[in-house]
Amino acid sequence: MSTPPSPPGVGRADGPSVRIGALVPLTRPGWVEAGRHLLAGLELAVGEVNEAGGIVGRPLELVVRDTAADPQRAATAVDELAGLGVAALAGEYHSVVARAAATRADALGLPYLCSSAVLDALTEQPTEWVARLSPPQSRGWQIYADFLLGAGHRRIAVAAQPSVYWAAGTRILRDCLAPRGGTVIELDMSALSPAAVRDELVDQRATALLLLVGHPDPAVPIVESVRRDQRLAEILIGAPAGQPEFAEWATALGDDGAGVPFLRYLPERLGPLGARVEKVLRERLGEAPSFVAYEGYDTVAVLADLLRSHGTDRARTAESWPRVAVEGTRGRIQFSRTPGIGVWQWAWPPVQVVDRDPGAPDRFRVLHAG
Template sequence: MNTPPSPSGAEHQGGPSVRLGALVPLSRPGWTEAGRHLLAGLDLAVREVNDSGGIDGRPLELVVRDTAADPERAAGAVDELADLGVAALVGEYHSVVARAAASRADALGVPFLCSSGVLDALTEEPTEWIARLAPAQSHSWRIYGDFLLGADRRRIAVATQPSVYWASGSRVLRDHLAPRGGSVVELDANALTPEALCDALVDQGATALLLLVGQPEPAVPIVRAVRADRRLTDILIGAPAGQPEFAEWAAALGEDGAGIPFLRYLPERLGPLGERVGKALRERLGEAGEAPSFVAFEGWDTITVLADVMRSHGTDRAAIAESWPRVTVEGTRGPVRFSRAPGISVWQWAWPPVQVVDRDPAEPDRFRVLHTG
């Protein structure tokens, strides 16, 4: 499905619009709830930019394409959006999809500000065209490893599925934990039933199980099986990729979904800007007052950074790409500046705030901050 361009307040402005191509997972097998939050943040910021005069009097316009978590579809969308004349690309939640989009954008010479993809190697070679707001996986997952060590969880099992993203996460954890007395064993979630996985956890003497798998399948059945197994009452279930952040998780699992630590890219306290944007995002995300996830804030920050870049340096693609090292923009989660981080192939915000958070077992709609990095 291709989503038609979003006017995002453009009808209130004069002159030709400045188009931005937005890559968002809006259909399965994409993580659609994350996509909805990301698009809410992008769209809110576009409307605020247009309400304040646009880009030198020209309105911003989002041209949205649904990636459906498909790298080939994303690469094709980049081609299409480039032909439509977008000034830059924004968005994408799934890291493997973001990598495909970044590689194609680099090849075509289209600047791409990646909102949420975290793979360290977002492109094979260093590039001037791509910048990223989300932290690199090696940075945030090492923080998660420190949390596990601090909780005295050293025998780690990971339920995993074939994916560059999951394999990279397993490697980061193993490399970080091994020198500190920890170990990581991988369990194939495609080959093992949830019950057989529970047996393997007992056999391995695991003290923590990390869910490096898709949501809701097979993550939800695995959690239910582990919670129901009396042999595993003391095991910590973790989900570093952030599955418990979203309301869909709580709706599917209820109390069983609480007490499962995950990574979240928010400060412990939002400042006035973050509070204002958070309130607006909450209103935008539904009548129930659904809390905005960190992904929604990433979307808002993405557009705000790009708007500042285009107001200062123009809408020419090369000018946008050349501006990354000169960015200094106040975002919802702190001042955004891009630099070259060791081992990272793109311009990187080093670093966004990182938390390890869970849903409070006593009040599953409330989040507890367990560790910060």
């Protein structure tokens, strides 16, 4: 799959294309709605690059591969895309999948700008080949822990499925909460039903339940079960990984899906570029774009700047991460080395804790920012 051509008379680039490989979850069990938004942002930016003359007169082409949230499928796609001669890789939403892609890109010497995955350990060892736009999990989830403590929550249950990503999130929460008097209670969703979760919450006197599970199942059944138990009328349900960001959540849960705080990577106000991109993405998607769509747009904006400035040689691209200075939809993007993170990292992407307003579930409320 590749981006559709620009309308006649608009594109001014010609000659052999410069290719970027894009990894996107487009089928189940991948988070398809997140993949759709990510791809919309990537494609919009590619179209605008080509309308502005491409990469030094050559059209930019997006070569898309569906990862379906499968790490092995992603690694295979990286091999294929490298063989097709792509100048760089972009994309991916799922952290465990992005880790597999980053590991393979590092081994092949292929520059990879990760759009949306947050797992701190994106690679096991430091690498020059990989950079990332989304904030590391340790930063975002610490901000979420600050929000919980500020809201008065000290006994926090996490309903978690087995996963490197969920385990890392649990560890971050515990490390942030324990020194300040908070307790994290782990509920193993490989052994508990949604009904059993309710009883555990009551027995453990938890005041908050965090969903560290897949969407829609078992996240949706857990929320429905807890919302219908009067013993838990005052409990806060949270989803730090961002499930309520997407319309699919509101469609599945209706009013039950409101008031569930999650992490979102947007500023308080979009600047002129972000506002313009928001308008176009809204038209393309038929709904408000998620932060994932902006991440997709910004990914191509950064790669296009690198390719224009330093050419399409892969080694030169990788050497140029620290020289990036690009105005993105959510702020100025620059990469640096962050302690404990093995890839080049945009150090200060905006982070918010947001929920859907119970009085108007289509509207988001910013509860905390960091």
